[in-house]
Amino acid sequence: MEAHIAEWLNLLVRWIHFIVGVAWIGASFYFNWLENHxxxxxxxxxxxxxxxxxxxxxxxxxxxxxxxxxDKLPEVLHWFKWEAYMTWVSGMTMLTIVYYYNAQAMMIDPSVFALSPIAAITIGISSGILSWFVYDFLCKSPLKDKPLILGFIIFLYLALLAFILSQFLSPRAAYIHVGAAIGTIMAANVFFVIIPAQKELVKALSESRTPDPSYGASGLLRSRHNNYLTLPVLFIMISNHFPSTYGNQYNWLVLIAVSAVGILVRHYYNIRHLKKAMWMLPTALFAFILIVMATMPAKQKALSDSETVSTADVLTIFQQRCFSCHSSQPTQAGFSSPPAGLAYDKKGVLENNADKINTQVTQKIMPLGNLTKMTEAEREKINRWYRSLK
Ligand code: HEC
Incomplete structure (x- = not known):
């Protein structure tokens, strides 16, 4: 009952997050396009x-x-801010429902670091708050007059954050918290800097004076950062469904590399009207292909007859390690239906999903948080079962 409601709540909040996020980023892209055209x-x-x-x-x-x-303030003036605030609020709500509510399973990976749930949640929440303070401090420092160096240092800070979080949290939790930190920076930029700058504009107009230029300058700087951060943050949101990213041994590096590609693509769209950016898209595509190649799993040699494993040989492993969540009637607290729709007690489901299962098991993403204490030998056996099917 409780898990069932949590699942629907997850769906509702995710849906809202998605809708308001589209509205926010859509408006941001649109105004950027408008300015350039x-x-x-x-x-x-x-x-x-x-x-x-x-x-x-x-x-x-x-x-x-x-x-x-x-000359005169119009009667109706439209502002664009609620999309940003709602995206942040719904994002934080989702983080709570999906990650903090189920911290043992979702945030902790004993093979990464044996944290307590409270410690993991504390790291998660404080990483977002700390990131805003670091970022805001950098933007107010003398670096604000050197936007390129400032941008590079912010990128380095986020790279460091990705590295540090990946040393403590489960891979997916590390990824999503880098995303949450970026989202927090973006929403706080709107709340603390961009909207106050616009208020100053409006106030100056109604008082018939010239606006304080410092507001406009910082508002512009922060909007520009938000613009460049959109593609990385969107990548991080969807990466949770792609184990080749967060499941990689150097997952933090994959995050940084794909984000850099995203920033380059965004840059192309920002300056393509200047007609000197032609090289950027092919470079981004080439870099993306390099990432795909660099993350390619090593080819495994063919099994000898004595090494092959049948489904019957591994069934007990699945029963012991996976069925508590992945069966028609999960027994694990917090699950009312089999996650990702995978009920391994149903005929053929194991074989049909062998590819996914192998990836999840060998990259140690499943069992979630290794709650069911799967051993190395069992992972190796599942891998041989997968290779025997081919
Ligand atoms: C504690 C509960 C739990 C246990 C135990 C567990 N899983 Fe999962 N599994 C999940 C959840 C939650 C998801 C959904 C993740 C998502 O939606 O992104 C999932 C998703 C998956 C997926 C789909 C991933 C995708 O990208 O679509 C596979 C495959 C999988 N699990 C395999 C396994 C295997 C194999 C085992 C046993 C070795 C196992 N799981 C044990 C909770 C569990």
Missing amino acids: LNRQAPQEKGIDGNLWAVHGGGFYHLKKFTNGP
């Missing part, structure tokens, strides 16, 4: 920096960007 050629109307015509959904739109703002 404004027609700024003279002649422009008085006080207008640039304008743009677009056709969408059955109508023509004509947008203008003001050099300093309108």
Whole structure:
């Protein structure tokens, strides 16, 4: 009953997180695109920096960007902030439902580090808060006048975070907490810097004075960071479904490498209107292929007849180590239905999923948190069973 409700709650919050996240990133991409595509050629109307015509959904739109703002504040002015806040709130709720509520299974991997659930949760929560303070400190330091170096140092900090978390938390928890730290930085940027900068703009306009330029400069810097962080954070969100990423021995390095590719792709879209960015997309694709090759599992040699293993030979291992979660009626607390829809007590399910099972077992992702205490010898035997099927 409780697990059943937790599952539906997970679904609801995930759905909301996804929707508001699309709205946030969609708006951010759209305004970025708008800024880059404004027609700024003279002649422009008085006080207008640039304008743009677009056709969408059955109508023509004509947008203008003001050099300093309108003479008088419009009655209705739209802000874009709730998407950001809701994405963060729903993300944190999901982190709690999926990871903190089930910390023993989801956050701890005894083969990585034998933490207590409280310690794992403390590391998880404090990594997000700490990251915001480190990032904010860097952005306010004299580095703010050297955006390229600042960007590089922020990237190094996030790389270090990925490395440190991967030394303590289960691989997926480490990944998602790097994502949560980035998401926290992005949402806090909106809350603490970008929206206050816009409020200053509006206030200055209503008081007929020129806005304090320091607000605008930091708002622009933080928006730019948010823009570059979108592709890495989206990658981290989906990576949880791809064991070749978080399951790699050097999973933190995979995270950094794929994020760097994402940043390069984002950069291409930011500057492609300047027509000197042609090399970026092929480079990103090439780097991606290199990552695929570098993470390729070693080829295993063929088994001799005496080494082959049948399903009957490994059934007890599955019964002891997996059935508590992966069966039609799970007995493990917190599970009301077999996770990922995999009920190994059903005919043919083991064989049909042998590929996935082999990956999860040999990369030590399953059994989750090794709650059922699977041994090395058993992992090796499952691997031979998988190879015998081929
Ligand atoms: C404590 C509960 C638990 C135990 C025990 C457990 N699993 Fe899982 N398993 C899960 C959960 C939860 C998921 C879903 C993860 C997700 O949705 O990303 C999962 C997902 C999987 C998947 C699907 C992964 C994918 O990418 O689709 C496979 C394969 C798997 N488990 C195999 C096993 C095997 C084999 C065992 C036994 C050696 C095992 N599991 C033991 C909880 C468990």
